[in-house]
Amino acid sequence: MEINGVLIDETYAEAFTMHASRVLITAISKRWALVAAQSMAGFGTSVIGCGCEVAIEGVEPQETPDDRPGVWVLLFAPSKKGVQEQLIKRIGQSVMTSPTSACYNALEAEDRLSVGGKLRFFGDGYQISKRLDPPIVGNGGRPRRFWRIPVMDGEFVVEDRFGVQKGVAGGNFLLLGEGVPGTLQAADRAIEAMRKLRGVIMPFPGGIVRSGSKVGSRYKFLNASTNTAFCPSLRRQVKSELPEGIGAVLEIVIDGLTPEAVGEAMRVGIRAACGPGIVKISAGNYGGKLGKHQFHLYPLLAS
Amino acid sequence: MSPVILRVKEAPTGVPLEAESITPDLFAERSREEIEALPVALGNQARRLGDFFQVEGERSDEIEIDGAIGRVKWVGSGMTLGRIVVRGDVGMHVGAYMRGGEIIVEGNAADFLGVEMEGGLIRVTGNAGHRAGSAYRGSKFGMRGGIILIEGNVGHEVGAYMRRGLIVIRGNAEDFLGARMAAGTICLFGQAGLRTGGGMQKGMIVCMHPVELLPTFIYDCIYAPVFLRILFKGLKSLGVQVPPAQVDGSYRRYHGDLAEIGKGEILIPA
Numbered sequence: 001m002e003i004n005g006v007l008i009d010e011t012y013a014e015a016f017t018m019h020a021s022r023v024l025i026t027a028i029s030k031r032w033a034l035v036a037a038q039s040m041a042g043f044g045t046s047v048i049g050c051g052c053e054v055a056i057e058g059v060e061p062q063e064t065p066d067d068r069p070g071v072w073v074l075l076f077a078p079s080k081k082g083v084q085e086q087l088i089k090r091i092g093q094s095v096m097t098s099p100t101s102a103c104y105n106a107l108e109a110e111d112r113l114s115v116g117g118k119l120r121f122f123g124d125g126y127q128i129s130k131r132l133d134p135p136i137v138g139n140g141g142r143p144r145r146f147w148r149i150p151v152m153d154g155e156f157v158v159e160d161r162f163g164v165q166k167g168v169a170g171g172n173f174l175l176l177g178e179g180v181p182g183t184l185q186a187a188d189r190a191i192e193a194m195r196k197l198r199g200v201i202m203p204f205p206g207g208i209v210r211s212g213s214k215v216g217s218r219y220k221f222l223n224a225s226t227n228t229a230f231c232p233s234l235r236r237q238v239k240s241e242l243p244e245g246i247g248a249v250l251e252i253v254i255d256g257l258t259p260e261a262v263g264e265a266m267r268v269g270i271r272a273a274c275g276p277g278i279v280k281i282s283a284g285n286y287g288g289k290l291g292k293h294q295f296h297l298y299p300l301l302a303s
Numbered sequence: 304m305s306p307v308i309l310r311v312k313e314a315p316t317g318v319p320l321e322a323e324s325i326t327p328d329l330f331a332e333r334s335r336e337e338i339e340a341l342p343v344a345l346g347n348q349a350r351r352l353g354d355f356f357q358v359e360g361e362r363s364d365e366i367e368i369d370g371a372i373g374r375v376k377w378v379g380s381g382m383t384l385g386r387i388v389v390r391g392d393v394g395m396h397v398g399a400y401m402r403g404g405e406i407i408v409e410g411n412a413a414d415f416l417g418v419e420m421e422g423g424l425i426r427v428t429g430n431a432g433h434r435a436g437s438a439y440r441g442s443k444f445g446m447r448g449g450i451i452l453i454e455g456n457v458g459h460e461v462g463a464y465m466r467r468g469l470i471v472i473r474g475n476a477e478d479f480l481g482a483r484m485a486a487g488t489i490c491l492f493g494q495a496g497l498r499t500g501g502g503m504q505k506g507m508i509v510c511m512h513p514v515e516l517l518p519t520f521i522y523d524c525i526y527a528p529v530f531l532r533i534l535f536k537g538l539k540s541l542g543v544q545v546p547p548a549q550v551d552g553s554y555r556r557y558h559g560d561l562a563e564i565g566k567g568e569i570l571i572p573a
Binding site: 065066067068102128129130131132133135136137138143146148154155157 | 422424448449450467468469486488505507526527528529530532533534536537538540541550566568
């Protein structure tokens with residue numbers, strides 16, 4: 001298959017089930033909502049070293065509970081407990097600390113995790129619980145409880161419980177280009193297009209990863225190491241996946257709330273990336289042995 | 304599903320009629336004849352609902368009551384679902400112990416509206432009497448959840464002993480609003496009477512006009528609580544438009560009542 005002169009590899013991306021939450025951060029201005037969200041999403045590129053994968057969801061909310069500007073953040077972790085721990089840490093350290101911020105659950109799910117209910121203790125006994133009942137809160141007929149924690153600029157409002165559901169992490173595709181500038185431009189095009197979609201994040205810096213990994217290493221203490229098969233400088237030293245003329249490879253990793261959202265993001269991203277400077281597009285997998293989800297490039301792009 | 308319509312045949316004028324059986328929970332599965340046969344009490348006399356109301360329709364969780372029933376008590380008490388619309392004034396204890404559903408009173412409601420309710424929504428387009436959303440004498444707590452929205456004025460001790468939930472009053476309130484409240488939220492758009500929040504332990508009273516507070520309430524600061532924005536946005540969904548100046552504005556915060564544990568708050572626009 002070829003799109004705009006770019007060869008599409010007949011392969012698939014292998015992705016995993018993870019647990020996901022969506023957080024809505026509001027603040028006095030869009031700038032301060034973004035500051036809090038960026039802080040929360042910091043050091044959240046990969047579960048391998050960060051404990052979770054977290055990033056700002058590209059689409060902006062049209063409506064927020066307090067009618068202030070808001071930003072959505074999606075967070076993925078291997079277990080519900082992992083999601084809870086990361087939410088407590090990141091909301092507590094990055095959102096609560098950010099001036100004028102408030103933090104709400106933005107995922108309606110059966111399972112809910114106590115987050116505000118833990119952070120409330122920061123109020124040292126002066127925290128106030130406020131429960132609002134339906135119909136004035138649209139929460140699937142359930143009441144919503146907020147905690148008002150006194151802070152130095154007024155109060156930090158955080159929702160008591162946050163929804164958690166199964167999501168998909170590790171959807172990916174690889175851009176094989178002639179050199180760094182053209183490959184990076186193509187990756188930027190892909191990210192720009194993918195950020196218009198809801199329900200997905202690309203958790204790496206700027207949405208792009210240049211240090212793709214493989215499982216295992218020659219060192220006993222390391223369980224992941226550089227993806228040698230896609231390193232141009234190692235083409236003659238290892239079993240390489242790179243054809244002649246490839247000078248740079250960049251990967252885009254996608255986490256989403258549903259397999260459909262991940263598949264759609266891959267489709268949109270690959271189509272946007274196909275253009276000058278790109279020779280081939282491939283995807284990373286582990287032979288189908290590790291992940292529950294497989295995203296085959298041909299059927300995705302044919303749709 | 305078309306509603307069951309109750310038309311007043313013989314409105315009680317002396318002894319009030321106690322009609323706890325007017326609730327969607329009992330109407331939902333009953334035929335017209337069965338609804339007519341539901342028990343009501345006129346003083347010490349056991350009577351049938353059909354003696355006082357002409358019943359139209361059957362098996363519905365929506366009830367419309369056509370005509371003023373100011374001497375009919377306990378309408379919708381303990382209801383858990385459905386909807387009651389009263390097209391006229393209604394008597395005491397409407398929606399007491401209510402747990403779900405909606406009651407709309409297109410007129411005035413007498414005393415003890417929504418007392419000790421746990422959930423659901425009560426709207427009154429007119430005035431409400433004393434002790435709406437409060438506790439019965441001897442009970443530890445009043446309203447424990449749900450929403451009461453009163454477009455007009457209210458009497459004394461509204462929200463007294465309230466434990467949770469929301470009371471919104473578009474008009475004025477008489478004395479002891481939120482007295483001894485343990486938690487919950489009261490939003491008063493009109494003028495407050497005397498001793499607002501007297502003895503309150505926790506909870507929030509928002510008074511949109513200046514109010515004379517008890518000396519056991521202490522001024523804290525002027526600030527803009529984010530929670531009020533959430534509350535006001537929620538009120539919009541009930542058709543209560545809060546002026547932008549009050550949504551975006553700052554409030555004077557007082558805490559009290561220091562005669563109790565003093566964790567309640569009264570907010571007044573600055």
